[in-house]
Amino acid sequence: MKKNKPMTRNENMARVKSKNTKPEIFLRKLLWHKGFRYRVNYKELPGSLDIYISKYKAAIFVNGCFWHMHENCKYSSILKNNHDFWKKKLEGNVERDKQNYSKLENMGIKVIVVWGCEIKNMMKDEVFSEELLNTISYEIINRVPDNT
Template identity: 50%
Template sequence: MDKLAKERRSWNMSRIQGKNTGPEIAMRSMLHKGGFRFRLQGKNLPGKPDIVLPKFKTAIFVHGCFWHRHENCKYCYTPKSRHEFWDNKFRRTVQRDAEQIRSLAGSGWLPLVVWECEIKNNPAKTFTKVQSLLQQRLLKMNGDT
């Protein structure tokens, strides 16, 4: 049984953003400060990645740990009520994420997943990891490897 009234639960759920979330904005800010130029919400790409770097042919998904089921993360908890509903919802989300990543990779794109907790807990390390992957990608695309 839900502890909140139906109206309050509906209000809470309506506040959950699908784009321009705090972690997305933080990642974009780090990329911009690092000199990377990008596009938002790749509408023409599978999964509509949060950040698209055309020069690197790279798509970044900034995943929320709860919704996308980041394993062994404290933010990846399962609600105590309606287990079957949540299990199905989470399973479909994880399956859809995997399909979108395969589709992007199959069309020559480098899909990167950055987790909400990584950005919150250690933004500098997260940016360094992404920056390194982008530099490797550029070298590979230019045939320097």
């Protein structure tokens, strides 16, 4: 098997929104066990959804804290190197997120965001994992889209 050359930090960082990341796969498995059936990397709707549950019209985004600027999160800080470049890029991501979420909600699709740091905690802590999964399940089934 051909080994990939190790990437520098910058190359690594530049791969925006990679698909099928570990946190995504972790959450999908839990949802599957809960009985939810979904499409992944669903491109027919705005934002190219990480997870889409058509039965409940629920879009789930698994957002990396760095890329999507998770507020008050230790994993979300703008890099000191090329600070202005990153600031602009990340703020652009957040703006795009906002637009996609409101398009979806306007289409009657509820948007549920799960943060990378939350999934990290889920991986470490079974009780937290169960609680958060229950909250997410409840939202998938019961929440009403914000399109009023």
